[in-house]
Amino acid sequence: xxVSLRSAPLDGARVRRSDRVVERVVDGxxxxxxTARHRVHVMNPTAAWIWRLCDGGHSPAAVxxxxxxxxxxxxxxxxxxxxxxxxxxxRVEGLLDE
Amino acid sequence: MTAPLVLHVRLQEFQAVVRxxxxxxxxxxAAAYPAAELRPADCPCxxxxxxxxxxxxxxxxxDVSKVVGxxxxxINGAAIAALQHRVLLHAGVVATADGAVVLPGRSGLGKSTxxxxxxxxxxxxxxxxxxxxxxxxxxxxxxxxxxxLKRGGVRALGDRGGAVGAFEAIRPDGSVVRHxxxxxxxxxxxxxxxxxxxxxxxxxxxxxxxxxxxxxxxxELAAHSMNLPRHGRHGLEILSQVVExxxxxxxxxxxxxxxxxxxxGVTGHRxxxxxxxxxxxxx
Numbered sequence: 391x392x393v394s395l396r397s398a399p400l401d402g403a404r405v406r407r408s409d410r411v412v413e414r415v416v417d418g419x420x421x422x423x424x425t426a427r428h429r430v431h432v433m434n435p436t437a438a439w440i441w442r443l444c445d446g447g448h449s450p451a452a453v454x455x456x457x458x459x460x461x462x463x464x465x466x467x468x469x470x471x472x473x474x475x476x477x478x479x480x481r482v483e484g485l486l487d488e
Numbered sequence: 489m490t491a492p493l494v495l496h497v498r499l500q501e502f503q504a505v506v507r508x509x510x511x512x513x514x515x516x517x518a519a520a521y522p523a524a525e526l527r528p529a530d531c532p533c534x535x536x537x538x539x540x541x542x543x544x545x546x547x548x549x550x551d552v553s554k555v556v557g558x559x560x561x562x563i564n565g566a567a568i569a570a571l572q573h574r575v576l577l578h579a580g581v582v583a584t585a586d587g588a589v590v591l592p593g594r595s596g597l598g599k600s601t602x603x604x605x606x607x608x609x610x611x612x613x614x615x616x617x618x619x620x621x622x623x624x625x626x627x628x629x630x631x632x633x634x635x636x637l638k639r640g641g642v643r644a645l646g647d648r649g650g651a652v653g654a655f656e657a658i659r660p661d662g663s664v665v666r667h668x669x670x671x672x673x674x675x676x677x678x679x680x681x682x683x684x685x686x687x688x689x690x691x692x693x694x695x696x697x698x699x700x701x702x703x704x705x706x707x708e709l710a711a712h713s714m715n716l717p718r719h720g721r722h723g724l725e726i727l728s729q730v731v732e733x734x735x736x737x738x739x740x741x742x743x744x745x746x747x748x749x750x751x752x753g754v755t756g757h758r759x760x761x762x763x764x765x766x767x768x769x770x771x
Contacts, residue, residue: 412721414728419703423710423724425717430707 405453405477406446406487413441427484440476444486450477492529496537497521500574500620500629500676502567503535506559508543516556519653521563522613522669523632523676539566557657557665564633568618568714574629575621575723576714581614581628582606583674584755587682588628590619590730592712598689601641605744607670608648609752614674618714626729627678634667642666644744681730683755684709686738695746697737697754705736 410426420438422431433441439460443453454473458466480486495514497504499521507529508514518524541562543555568576579592580599589611593599600616607613615631622629637645642652652668659665684705709727710716716723737754741747 412724414706414724416703416706416728416731417701419701421703421706421710421724421728423716425720428717430710432703432707 402450404446404449405444405480407441407444408485408487411485422485424484429483431483431485436472437476437479440473441480441485444477444480450474453477493526494529494531495524495526497524497563498676499563499567499631499633500571502539502570503537504539504541504563504566505537506541506543506563510543513543513552513555513559516552516655516657517559519655519667519669520556520560520634520636520657521632522634522673538570539563551658553656553658553664556655557659560633560657561660567631571620572715572718575716575719575726577619577621577709578617578712578714579619579709580616581619581630582611583614583679584611584682584757586755588614588679589683589685589751589755590628590681590709590734591685591687592619592708593687594712597687598641598644599687600635600637601644602687602744602747604635604637604641604645604652604668604670605648605748606751607635607672608645608651609748610672610757612672612674613670614679621726621730622678623726623729626681626726626733628681628730629678630674630676632673632676634669636665637668638663638665648744681734684731684734684736685751686736688738688740689742690740691742693740693742695739695741695743695750697739697750700736700738702731702734702736705731705734 410424412423412425414421420433420441422433440453443456450473454470457469457473458464492507492509493511493514495506495518506514506517514526518526541559577592578594579590580603582589582603591599591602603616614628616635618631620629620631637652652666656664656666686700686705686708706727709730710724739747739750
């Protein structure tokens with residue numbers, strides 16, 4: 391099912407993974423299982439990296455900064471768009487605490 | 489009407505008894521459970537059954553098919569409810585000497601037909617519909633009901649379907665199935681999962697078998713689990729261990745013989761040596 395997403399605002403509060411989500415790394419790929427919705431998500435490397443930063447200690451803007459620092463040479467505006475979209479996806483899927 | 493009989497059905501820890509004077513009903517029902525045992529009513533059972541049914545109020549069994557179909561649904565449903573402490577998947581399971589092959593998939597995908605074809609080709613039979621997982625170490629256990637084939641499945645099996653019973657059971661949902669007891673049964677012991685096979689049946693496509701990432705196989709197993717929310721982190725751990733110990737493939741196919749040949753090729757098709765079916769032991 392296609393879901394239309396509006397990018398999450400990057401000036402929002404700190405983001406935190408939901409306790410309902412259990413995770414497992416298989417052959418280097420992060421797999422999330424949402425026990426409440428009985429849904430499984432296989433993360434791509436970027437989404438997995440952002441997921442790790444959803445620890446309650448990072449705001450969306452801090453996630454962007456961390457990614458820009460990690461990948462030198464990337465355009466900040468592009469990173470902001472990607473982070474916004476991925477966080478919005480996490481929210482739509484119920485993977486984050488609100 | 490005949491002397492009262494009792495049919496003992498055992499599906500792992502679950503045990504059902506069905507009592508009736510109607511031997512025809514019990515004999516038909518027994519065909520749905522390869523390890524079932526029909527005994528005189530006074531033959532004791534080692535343990536109290538999880539389900540105790542009596543078919544006594546049916547005066548006019550004009551449609552034995554519906555009676556058997558409903559009894560089978562009641563037994564399977566009760567067994568699934570009783571086995572909730574295990575991780576359960578919608579999946580067919582067969583085995584070779586190397587271990588089990590798990591084929592997850594929704595109902596109607598063709599699991600039972602493919603499982604039947606694989607068993608007729610020499611694979612050992614575990615289940616056509618439900619995989620019972622336990623561990624650690626992760627193992628899959630047989631759910632020893634007969635293969636249930638709809639008319640399309642019987643047609644697809646063609647000559648391979650010679651052992652399919654002629655009796656048709658009508659399930660509560662109206663579907664009509666015939667039962668097949670494969671020649672080689674797995675018994676009751678668990679086996680390690682050696683292969684996870686994702687099925688993709690496409691008309692006209694030649695059979696192809698290609699490796700898939702274990703993360704995707706894990707996602708498929710989780711998506712086809714029947715009670716993963718109940719098990720949460722521990723359940724995901726078991727499924728993860730299953731895929732980590734298995735080779736994972738996607739099988740695209742349209743014709744059964746090609747699918748069987750492809751799977752036989754990748755598994756090496758070494759005959760399974762299993763334990764004998766375990767029945768309810770008399771006291």
